[in-house]
Amino acid sequence: MFSLQDKNLANKIIKHLQPNKKPYHFMHVCGTHQDTLMKHGLDDLLESCNIHIGQGPGCPVCVTTPYEIEEMLLLAHKGITVASFGDMIQVPGSTMSLQQMKTEGGHVHTVYGIEDAVALATKQPNQDVVFMSVGFETTAPTTAATLLSEPPENFSVLCCHRQIPPALEALVNMGDMNIDGFIDPGHVSTIIGAQPYEALSEKYHVPQVIAGFEPLDILMATWMLVQQCEHQEAKVENEYHRAVRYEGNKKAQAIIKKVFTTSDVKWRGFPIIPRSGMLLHKKYSDYDARIKYEDLLQPLQDKTFNEPQGCRCGEVLRGLISPQDCALFSHQCTPEHPVGPCMVSTEGSCQIAYRYRSN
Amino acid sequence: MCLAIPGKIISIEADEQHAMVDYGQGTSRKVNITLVEASIGDYVLVHAGFAIEVLDKEEAQKTLAIFQEMLSQEENI
Numbered sequence: 001m002f003s004l005q006d007k008n009l010a011n012k013i014i015k016h017l018q019p020n021k022k023p024y025h026f027m028h029v030c031g032t033h034q035d036t037l038m039k040h041g042l043d044d045l046l047e048s049c050n051i052h053i054g055q056g057p058g059c060p061v062c063v064t065t066p067y068e069i070e071e072m073l074l075l076a077h078k079g080i081t082v083a084s085f086g087d088m089i090q091v092p093g094s095t096m097s098l099q100q101m102k103t104e105g106g107h108v109h110t111v112y113g114i115e116d117a118v119a120l121a122t123k124q125p126n127q128d129v130v131f132m133s134v135g136f137e138t139t140a141p142t143t144a145a146t147l148l149s150e151p152p153e154n155f156s157v158l159c160c161h162r163q164i165p166p167a168l169e170a171l172v173n174m175g176d177m178n179i180d181g182f183i184d185p186g187h188v189s190t191i192i193g194a195q196p197y198e199a200l201s202e203k204y205h206v207p208q209v210i211a212g213f214e215p216l217d218i219l220m221a222t223w224m225l226v227q228q229c230e231h232q233e234a235k236v237e238n239e240y241h242r243a244v245r246y247e248g249n250k251k252a253q254a255i256i257k258k259v260f261t262t263s264d265v266k267w268r269g270f271p272i273i274p275r276s277g278m279l280l281h282k283k284y285s286d287y288d289a290r291i292k293y294e295d296l297l298q299p300l301q302d303k304t305f306n307e308p309q310g311c312r313c314g315e316v317l318r319g320l321i322s323p324q325d326c327a328l329f330s331h332q333c334t335p336e337h338p339v340g341p342c343m344v345s346t347e348g349s350c351q352i353a354y355r356y357r358s359n
Numbered sequence: 360m361c362l363a364i365p366g367k368i369i370s371i372e373a374d375e376q377h378a379m380v381d382y383g384q385g386t387s388r389k390v391n392i393t394l395v396e397a398s399i400g401d402y403v404l405v406h407a408g409f410a411i412e413v414l415d416k417e418e419a420q421k422t423l424a425i426f427q428e429m430l431s432q433e434e435n436i
Contacts, residue, residue, distance in 0.1 A: 004422060004423065006423055009423065009426060009427065009430075012430055013426075013430065016430060016433065031362075032362050085407075112407065112408055113407035113408030113409065114407065114408070115391060115408050116408070135407070138363065138406050138407075138411060139406065139407055141394050141409070141411070142391070142394075142406070142407050142408065142409040145391065145393050145394060145409065149376075149393075187362075187363045187404065187406060187411065190363070190404060190411050190412040191411060191412075216423075216426065220426050220429075223430075224429075227433065241415065241418040241421075241422070241425075242414055242415050242418040242419040242422060243404055243412050243414055243415070244412075249394060249395070249411065249412055251394055251395065251396070252394045252411065255394075347362070
């Protein structure tokens with residue numbers, strides 16, 4: 001029922017795009033979009049139409065900062081049970097990854113979602129459990145709903161959630177590159193709807209299209225962006241009607257509002273992006289690992305942790321270079337031995353490029 | 360990370376906060392449904408163990424037709 005495969009229609013869209021002589025540079029901010037683009041060869045197909053689509057900071061694991069990883073490593077080092085998503089566990093910190101800490105006896109658990117981490121805490125009431133909650137607006141409501149369900153006292157969250165629209169504005173403001181339009185992330189948009197993107201289109205005259213994840217979704221969204229550019233329009237359109245409503249998921253928005261407050265936060269590869277972070281509201285401070293373990297985490301204060309030497313994930317995340325432009329790509333940096341997070345995560349540009357374009 | 364998989368709700372648990380979701384090919388998993396208003400038979404998008412939205416069957420079925428229509432409108436300009 002949800003299969004969107006129609007070769008004739010795909011060819012028809014490409015035919016509509018082919019007369020295009022003006023080059024367009026579009027950006028998306030979602031690893032799943034990048035996967036669809038490369039898996040189906042759409043990137044090459046669109047390049048032949050003079051259209052380049054690059055990936056921006058659309059991988060929550062990748063934009064999580066080295067400092068946040070050190071926080072988790074320190075908590076694990078102090079004997080606390082830590083849990084997070086598989087990709088997050090494998091991102092190298094300054095001395096090791098959480099995965100490596102596990103092999104050295106640390107209580108590190110890979111979980112599918114926050115409820116699995118709560119189950120761990122329930123199962124071992126005498127052991128503190130911290131869940132590293134990374135993710136954009138898609139994941140934030142799962143954290144919010146869980147905290148509202150009053151998990152056990154030995155459970156807490158190291159909150160690393162971030163919001164997409166402020167990052168899009170930061171990309172435009174930084175002016176590193178010309179962005180003719182954004183393909184907005186479909187699953188973030190199921191939660192937030194279309195409205196939060198509108199200010200960006202109005203203020204900076206940037207076209208945007210919310211897109212799904214089938215090849216036809218991406219092709220159609222690209223065509224819609226080209227249409228806007230050619231007609232000098234800048235609005236937010238929704239190609240992913242089957243999952244995204246204009247108003248988004250109001251139930252999820254309401255609990256996000258209840259549990260989180262907005263903060264200014266750094267993203268890997270970016271300076272501090274105003275109002276892009278999500279902190280736990282004071283009311284939920286009992287579940288806030290940064291408050292609960294303030295003393296344990298104190299030694300990290302005022303310390304800075306740099307990117308691994310030679311790693312260019314920051315530039316990849318800003319869309320400034322392709323993974324292949326990094327000297328480490330597929331040599332010193334591979335999915336088996338990743339140097340930076342973009343090679344660790346299945347949503348990272350480097351791992352996706354390695355998967356589909358590395359010989 | 361923001362990957363979400365569509366599946367069909369086949370039963371709702373006694374706590375009314377979780378449901379069994381069938382992803383096809385014999386795979387099913389317990390999913391938290393507190394973020395959506397969903398019933399048995401609905402298709403939901405599942406992310407990190409939570410249903411985040413109910414898919415609109417009518418919109419899904421209309422998608423290809425809408426694409427065709429949009430493209431032909433441009434042809435007629």
